[in-house]
Amino acid sequence: MSDQSSERREERTVQLLLRGGLIVSSLLMAVGLIWALVIAHLRSHAVSFRTVVHYLATGHPTGLMAVGLFVLLALPVARVIVLIVDFSRERDWRYAAVGLTVLIVLALAVFVGRS
């Protein structure tokens, strides 16, 4: 069972993760966006998990923005993982299992989503 202090620790970890992740992803997107504005490369493209590598390798601002977007996408997933670890440390197996199931569902999205 969670007492007051462990609850606080969970809250602190989640807060730090989300805040840090947002800063990193925002910086990547902002730099990419400013770069695109400066070199006046404002042609819009869709990116996928695969093409982002190509954009990065060819020194394209789109690549940097895409990485920022993917960092953002990863944040909720990382938050689930962090909470699974925290719940496990507290031996709150019930909610650790709930978190693990959410993670499995998220992993399923990657397989189910392939067109």
Next chain:
Amino acid sequence: MNLAPLTVWLLLLSGAGAGAFGAMLGIGGGVLIIPVLVLGFNVPVHIAVAASLVAVIATSSAATSVYVAKGLTNMRLGMTLELATTVGGITGGILATRLPAEALLIVFAIFLIPIAILLLRGRTERGAVVDAPAAARGQSEETRRGLGGVYYNTRTDEFLAYQTKRLPLGMGLSLVAGTLSGLLGVGGGILKVPAMNLAMGIPLRVAAATSNFMIGVTAAASLVIYVQHGFLDPLIAAPVALGVTAGALVGTAVSPMVSSLLLARIFGVLLIVIAVQTLLRALGVGGV
């Protein structure tokens, strides 16, 4: 499509507005972003939905980092309901990739109407406060299992305890909310907040904070599917996400100072206007 520099700035500004409003109401802001992108910027619907999902994740992360520190978020309840919302998010994402743009817009417009009516009737404030001393003394079985909680209400300056009722109903509604989230790129908070508040007896501010916590994961599940289908356009999504992040931080900060009843009413009127506009667009009235 080539964008003008001004368009990029306007996308940033629109995101900021939607983010601020969304955070104050405990929704992802997607309800505003989709029509702004589609009606205002002529962005294809699926690309707008993907950008909105990104914005939903940004809003969720920004707002959660603030709400969690205030002890408003019930993370155990959130995780439990996420079991349903993520499954819904995937279902909605797959459905959306198979539907034509017009169909999505019509579903979106229809989705807005009942919510607008509910908000206008001001039911969001009802049931927000539980009998705190009794609930705190009682420490029911559910509270001990971690699904209830206590939070500090800054407006009334008191600690309020609450319990969770009707979890299966809450899970069912979360599944629906998740599906709509993936289908329409909205956080689904607009459905989850009333569901948690009215069906499950969660205080409004806790419901809003917990919904904000959940919508990020839900949107992530759907966004993966949109990315794989080639609907993520960084030049649209990045400025919207940046704007939304800034807006959400401001909105979350001022949220305790704003009357949620008044906000709900303003939002209700806005939603009706948006619904009509969206429907007209879907039916091809008024260009494109």
